Amino acid sequence: MKFSCNQQELSTAINLVSKAVSSKTTLPILSGIYFETVGDQIRLIGNDLSLSIETFMSATVFESGNIVIPSRILTELIKKLPNNLIEIEVNDNSVITINCLESSFKIVGLPGLEYPELPNIEDQNSFEIDKELFSNMIKQTSFAISQDESRPILTGALLEIENSKFNMVAIDGFRMAIKRAHIKTNLNAKAVVPGKTLNEINKIMSQVESKGDLKIAFDDKQVLFTFESLKVYSRLLAGEFINYTQILPNDFKSVAKVNTDQFLTCIDRSFLMARENKNVAIKLEIKDDLIKISSSSEMGSSMEKLSVALEGNDLEIGFNPKYLIDALKVIDSEEIYLEMINNVSPCIIRPIDHESYTYLVLPCRISR
Amino acid sequence: MKFSCNQQELSTAINLVSKAVSSKTTLPILSGIYFETVGDQIRLIGNDLSLSIETFMSATVFESGNIVIPSRILTELIKKLPNNLIEIEVNDNSVITINCLESSFKIVGLPGLEYPELPNIEDQNSFEIDKELFSNMIKQTSFAISQDESRPILTGALLEIENSKFNMVAIDGFRMAIKRAHIKTNLNAKAVVPGKTLNEINKIMSQVESKGDLKIAFDDKQVLFTFESLKVYSRLLAGEFINYTQILPNDFKSVAKVNTDQFLTCIDRSFLMARENKNVAIKLEIKDDLIKISSSSEMGSSMEKLSVALEGNDLEIGFNPKYLIDALKVIDSEEIYLEMINNVSPCIIRPIDHESYTYLVLPCRISR
Numbered sequence: 001m002k003f004s005c006n007q008q009e010l011s012t013a014i015n016l017v018s019k020a021v022s023s024k025t026t027l028p029i030l031s032g033i034y035f036e037t038v039g040d041q042i043r044l045i046g047n048d049l050s051l052s053i054e055t056f057m058s059a060t061v062f063e064s065g066n067i068v069i070p071s072r073i074l075t076e077l078i079k080k081l082p083n084n085l086i087e088i089e090v091n092d093n094s095v096i097t098i099n100c101l102e103s104s105f106k107i108v109g110l111p112g113l114e115y116p117e118l119p120n121i122e123d124q125n126s127f128e129i130d131k132e133l134f135s136n137m138i139k140q141t142s143f144a145i146s147q148d149e150s151r152p153i154l155t156g157a158l159l160e161i162e163n164s165k166f167n168m169v170a171i172d173g174f175r176m177a178i179k180r181a182h183i184k185t186n187l188n189a190k191a192v193v194p195g196k197t198l199n200e201i202n203k204i205m206s207q208v209e210s211k212g213d214l215k216i217a218f219d220d221k222q223v224l225f226t227f228e229s230l231k232v233y234s235r236l237l238a239g240e241f242i243n244y245t246q247i248l249p250n251d252f253k254s255v256a257k258v259n260t261d262q263f264l265t266c267i268d269r270s271f272l273m274a275r276e277n278k279n280v281a282i283k284l285e286i287k288d289d290l291i292k293i294s295s296s297s298e299m300g301s302s303m304e305k306l307s308v309a310l311e312g313n314d315l316e317i318g319f320n321p322k323y324l325i326d327a328l329k330v331i332d333s334e335e336i337y338l339e340m341i342n343n344v345s346p347c348i349i350r351p352i353d354h355e356s357y358t359y360l361v362l363p364c365r366i367s368r
Numbered sequence: 369m370k371f372s373c374n375q376q377e378l379s380t381a382i383n384l385v386s387k388a389v390s391s392k393t394t395l396p397i398l399s400g401i402y403f404e405t406v407g408d409q410i411r412l413i414g415n416d417l418s419l420s421i422e423t424f425m426s427a428t429v430f431e432s433g434n435i436v437i438p439s440r441i442l443t444e445l446i447k448k449l450p451n452n453l454i455e456i457e458v459n460d461n462s463v464i465t466i467n468c469l470e471s472s473f474k475i476v477g478l479p480g481l482e483y484p485e486l487p488n489i490e491d492q493n494s495f496e497i498d499k500e501l502f503s504n505m506i507k508q509t510s511f512a513i514s515q516d517e518s519r520p521i522l523t524g525a526l527l528e529i530e531n532s533k534f535n536m537v538a539i540d541g542f543r544m545a546i547k548r549a550h551i552k553t554n555l556n557a558k559a560v561v562p563g564k565t566l567n568e569i570n571k572i573m574s575q576v577e578s579k580g581d582l583k584i585a586f587d588d589k590q591v592l593f594t595f596e597s598l599k600v601y602s603r604l605l606a607g608e609f610i611n612y613t614q615i616l617p618n619d620f621k622s623v624a625k626v627n628t629d630q631f632l633t634c635i636d637r638s639f640l641m642a643r644e645n646k647n648v649a650i651k652l653e654i655k656d657d658l659i660k661i662s663s664s665s666e667m668g669s670s671m672e673k674l675s676v677a678l679e680g681n682d683l684e685i686g687f688n689p690k691y692l693i694d695a696l697k698v699i700d701s702e703e704i705y706l707e708m709i710n711n712v713s714p715c716i717i718r719p720i721d722h723e724s725y726t727y728l729v730l731p732c733r734i735s736r
Contacts, residue, residue, distance in 0.1 A: 070667065073640060073641075073644075073667055073668070077637065080633070080636055080637050081637070082633075095668075102672060102673040102674070103634070103671070103672050103673075104670070104671045104672075105637075105641070105668060105669070106668045106669045106670075107668035108667065108668055265448070265450075266471070269445065269448050269449070269471060272441060272445055272448070273473070276441075298476075299438065299441055299475060300463075300473060300474045300475035300476055301473070301474045302473045302474075303471070303472045303473075304472075305470040305471075
């Protein structure tokens with residue numbers, strides 16, 4: 001195998017696929033990046049068995065072949081080389097020679113034949129969605145994905161397509177985030193994608209500057225995200241997701257309209273005092289067009305006042321401030337509605353401008 | 369005690385003095401910041417018993433007094449408040465009330481009377497030096513200060529003033545950095561300042577935007593750095609510093625002139641391969657107007673070629689690449705001289721433009 005390519009293009013391709021290379025793997029071959037000549041292109045793959053990333057870059061190919069190159073040292077080395085032509089040659093003993101101007105390196109690789117195959121996903125179940133919109137859907141829901149491995153299905157987000165409506169839903173037992181979008185598709189399907197995959201997709205997409213549609217295809221076990229020459233494969237989570245529409249409350253007794261940023265700032269400061277406390281709760285007293293937000297711990301106490309437009313009953317209700325902060329940070333509307341029944345039933349937070357986002361949060365007990 | 373002040377000014381003052389507040393202290397009072405009314409100013413102090421920082425800020429004082437406020441929560445809280453007037457009031461039980469617009473906080477403090485006194489340093493031994501120049505002297509030497517507590521005197525840098533010459537010297541047993549400056553003073557004196565103090569001084573000075581002279585005063589045990597209303601107190605290290613001029617070699621047999629950045633880049637890449645090796649050495653072969661820089665480990669090997677102007681003998685010599693990188697990073701001259709005797713004697717690196725910087729580094733054995 002022998003080819004030459006540009007340092008910048010190689011560095012970009014390596015950075016993309018290395019996101020799926022685990023440094024902690026027990027299989028030595030997976031700590032490397034797979035290189036293969038395909039026509040006048042190089043195919044690169046990173047794979048940690050739950051997530052695989054494939055991309056292509058242009059090159060001048062002198063001799064076809066494949067090789068696995070240790071990821072960490074390759075990434076650092078290519079980054080430190082000048083923006084110039086790089087020549088890579090592999091001998092029969094899997095020793096890779098990398099030349100660039102007056103610099104020469106030899107790295108010991110592994111034969112490409114031993115590298116695992118990528119899954120084969122049929123194209124039947126697929127739809128397209130604007131890359132930026134999909135990233136935003138992840139940003140607005142992924143923080144509510146459960147970290148608790150005891151209910152594996154909740155460590156992923158539900159992707160649900162029905163009648164051209166596309167919903168992304170995340171639940172962790174204390175709160176739920178739902179983001180809705182419209183897409184053009186005849187597909188009706190459901191899949192639960194691991195939280196780690198969605199977070200990696202967002203990191204990768206933020207590195208790709210060009211705009212356009214992301215193609216999402218899946219079968220029973222696997223999902224494939226395709227954007228230009230980039231492919232991200234992931235396993236899906238098995239099992240039934242919670243019937244989330246059943247959880248959504250209605251018949252609200254108190255609806256408060258409040259400025260998103262001001263509310264976030266007040267809760268953020270109240271959190272400082274609550275953090276020293278094991279219960280972590282902050283108290284909201286909503287009454288007479290005012291929310292009083294208070295917290296206390298051994299360190300001290302806080303009291304914030306914020307004007308509010310309240311319809312319905314006065315209410316005293318406690319929340320874990322972190323759960324409010326997470327949602328308020330990603331809501332892009334100037335004002336929100338807080339929709340409440342009483343101080344033990346789920347509360348809904350939603351932007352006043354549109355219906356595309358719903359956040360449900362359970363109150364917590366306040367004992368003072 | 370009761371005063372009001374501007375949020376930005378308070379935040380800046382807290383950030384300065386909190387650098388000397390340790391979160392790991394066993395004395396609860398030292399985990400706080402000392403506040404005291406002095407005329408129409410507030411005096412703030414942070415103190416970890418080896419380093420103390422004092423500053424003043426303007427305020428409207430309604431009632432004089434003093435108090436110690438827990439540092440971590442105060443710092444975070446003031447940072448999160450809007451840029452507006454902040455009112456701080458302390459009651460007889462050391463409970464501090466902080467009000468800003470519609471926000472109110474109570475924090476439990478400690479009586480100011482229990483806070484340790486600052487040392488008293490006489491002004492006899494003192495000199496002034498441009499703040500930027502002093503920061504640069506620290507930057508060019510502090511990395512060579514020893515981390516090894518078994519020879520405590522080397523965990524500080526020597527400050528030596530003689531006949532208007534001011535030298536800063538750091539030695540760690542494998543290398544030595546000497547930075548020289550001229551200052552206007554009649555003082556002849558020596559002091560060894562802890563490395564931690566010098567690093568903190570640099571952090572603090574980078575936060576202070578205004579330019580000018582820093583005043584350095586010391587007695588047998590303490591040093592005081594004064595810049596405007598800011599004072600930094602530190603203990604000095606006791607004992608005799610190494611007579612460093614005796615270590616400086618001469619009678620060089622090989623002198624090579626090389627481009628600083630190119631040399632740094634080549635060594636940086638060679639370091640990648642050497643890092644996997646316990647010996648960490650890289651090899652320099654200097655011959656025929658060329659330096660060949662090579663390294664090897666189980667991972668692979670590297671070879672870099674760089675043009676050089678050599679006077680004297682050809683030479684093969686090994687170095688710890690980290691020791692070269694540290695110095696090359698802080699040398700502000702386009703080219704350097706490498707002055708060598710043989711592959712076991714100390715080597716000198718110095719900028720070709722001026723005599724104000726000298727770096728000595730011991731070679732290491734190369735066994736291949």
